[in-house]
Structure formats: structure tokens, C-alpha cells
Amino acid sequence: MLRRLILELDVSEVAKYLDEVALEKLELMEVLSFLNEDPKEFSLVCRVRLRDNGTKLSEVIRDADARVLSRERDGSYIVFMRTRPHSPGGGSLSWNASGGFLATPYEIRDGKIKITFLGQPGEVRGFLRMVDKARLRYRVILLADARFSPSSPISSLTEKQREVLIMAYNLGYYDIPRRVGSDELATRLKIRNPTLVMHRRKAERAILRQLITEA
Numbered sequence: 001m002l003r004r005l006i007l008e009l010d011v012s013e014v015a016k017y018l019d020e021v022a023l024e025k026l027e028l029m030e031v032l033s034f035l036n037e038d039p040k041e042f043s044l045v046c047r048v049r050l051r052d053n054g055t056k057l058s059e060v061i062r063d064a065d066a067r068v069l070s071r072e073r074d075g076s077y078i079v080f081m082r083t084r085p086h087s088p089g090g091g092s093l094s095w096n097a098s099g100g101f102l103a104t105p106y107e108i109r110d111g112k113i114k115i116t117f118l119g120q121p122g123e124v125r126g127f128l129r130m131v132d133k134a135r136l137r138y139r140v141i142l143l144a145d146a147r148f149s150p151s152s153p154i155s156s157l158t159e160k161q162r163e164v165l166i167m168a169y170n171l172g173y174y175d176i177p178r179r180v181g182s183d184e185l186a187t188r189l190k191i192r193n194p195t196l197v198m199h200r201r202k203a204e205r206a207i208l209r210q211l212i213t214e215a
Helices: 011-017 121-133 159-170 182-189 193-214
Strands: 003-010 026-037 042-050 065-071 077-083 101-109 112-119 139-145
Touching: 003 011, 003 121, 011 112, 026 159, 101 159, 112 121, 159 182, 159 193, 182 193
Parallel strands: none
Antiparallel strands: 003 112, 003 139, 026 042, 026 101, 042 077, 065 077, 101 112
16 A cells, blocks of 8 residues: 655755755745656756745756746746755655655745655655654654545556556656666566556556546
């Protein structure tokens, strides 16, 4: 069963691991979508709002590849960001070898950072050990089974189908060019490649059937 963990930390706790962002000039950073999480790259689309209208986005996001996709009516930016994973205590807040991945909500607001991690129970425990090893003080907001809205196409899948599809998407299996292949996915999920392919195809067919039926 997938588990969802939500942690809250003070910005001051993780500021030293976020060198590419000038946090003091940031009013809000809200992740809208994680695009890729692996040991080499961490990419996402986020909403960014600055404290001072006179501040340039390049002064706030400094060491990451950042591209403005659009400007909102409230003055915030929709931004694509790509950077290297952070490594507190020898681990990483964006990826860890035991598996699992970050999910939304993930945001920086009012001096607090909210982090959501999704994974199997052992992966969640491994993520918490990594955060503890980094000596970061945190508050657990939620630790529960990951549940999906009944209206979501993914809710019609089995637990294993959801895990395979979510992992494939987050690790870049559906990217162009593809960032990860079936063999590596199967290794990460600790299953055989034919089993992975079976779960993935059944999941894709179920979602397509639901979308086409409702079209």
C-alpha cells in the first residue's frame, strides 16, 4: 500500500540546501507538477510570487535553470525549474536510493516549507531516516495511506498498477526522449520486467478506456 507523508519545516532549517533560491525575496513557491526526480536532475513546474515587485526573478532563482512560462494576474510567475538534487546528510530531499518520490502539495509559504513524499512503507521510513540524518527539525502533518479521488481515472487501477504508472511517470518513462527504461523501472519496483510491462499496459488500457468512454 502506498503511503503519503507530509512534513512541515521552517525555511531556516533547509535554507542551506536551497542555495539556488533567495528565500528572503520569496513570498510563495508552490509546486504545480514534478516532471523528473532522479540522482542527476530535479525538474518541476511551480508558481512563484515575489515579495517586492521591483525584484527580478533571476535575483531569486539564481543557480537553477529557470524559464518563465507565463505571468499571472496577481503578479506571480509560472516557472519551469531544473536543478541538481539537494543532498543533506549525504542523502537527498528530492530522491533517495530506496525509491519513492515527492508529490504535491509541496510549497514554501509564510516561512514554512511543506513537503509531501509518496512511497511504500519502507521507502517512507527511509525518507524519514534521511531527513533525520540531515538533522532537520520537522513536524509530521500527515502519515496515511495514499488515497485518490473517486473521480480520478487513476482511482480505477489496482494498487500495483497505480504504483507502476506513478513511478514510470515521475522517473521520466513517458518523457521524450525517455529518461528511464523498463529494466530500470522493474529494478526500482523490485519486480520482473515482464510483470512491470503487464501492470503498465493494464493501467494504461484502463485509463484510456475510462477517458474514451467519457469523451
